[in-house]
Amino acid sequence: MSGSIKYLFFLSCLVISITNVHPASAHKVEISSDVGATLHIEPNDNPRAGESTQAWFALTRKGGKVIPLKQCNCQLAVYAEPHSPKEPALLEPSLTPVTAERYQGIPGADIIFPKPGAYQLQLSGSPANGASFKPFKFKFEVTVASGTTANSQLVQDVNNAPTQSINTSLGTIVTVLAILLGLGILFFLVQTVRRN
Structure with a gap:
């Protein structure tokens, strides 16, 4: 017994x-030479297809000093997964300065993911306006859930293709x-x- x-x-x-x-974890963190990046996606790191979501990147140098967007020539590219290295980006959203949590003026973008599924966000950058850090390239994996019925229908009409919802x-x-x-x-x- x-x-x-x-x-x-x-x-x-x-x-x-x-x-x-x-x-899902709260924030995703990547490190490249002397720069670290933390990705957060609103709401609660749980983006939904067809709905506008804000993604922001807290860039910091070793020691914790924040790199604002005005000190970085940053570009954001969004790829549907899987993708080949020579494939063009699905989206290239414009970056704007964002204030989030304790960070001010960091890179952020509004993104509308077209369908549920896996995506990769690639943030690359180099120093601007006298900043001194090494150029970087970060790759963040993001899973997008299905959106509301109205938004899913809108995406389906825009893409002229059926949208499959992920139920599990x-x-x-x-x-x-x-x-x-x-x-x-x-x-x-x-x-x-x-x-x-």
Whole structure:
């Protein structure tokens, strides 16, 4: 019986750890030589297809000094994944100075992702106006969820192609697996109690 209790304790800990998995992190961070970049996408790093979303990049040098847009010749390119290296960018949104959290004047852009799916945001830059940092290129992977029905219809009309919605996410799959595992533990407990 004590072996069964240890086994059940292990399975319970496993269920708890699986159900606490979060599929998206708050901010995405990349580093290139002497510059670091933090990407944040509104709202809550959860962009939706067909809806305007603001992406901003907190650029900092070693030591934490912020690099505002006025000190950077920055360009942003958006690619649908997967893409080949010679493929042109799907979108090249204009960057504007943004104030977000504790950062002022950092690069930001409004983006409308056309369809749900995986995208890559590439931010490249070099020093401007007497700034001194090494040129950089950051690549951020972004997953876009399906938008509202009205927005999805608008995107479908614009692209003249059907938009497939993504109904499953990592969180849903993990939750279903955790429920199944929990039911298995409950079944095992009931069988163990009946035998004794």
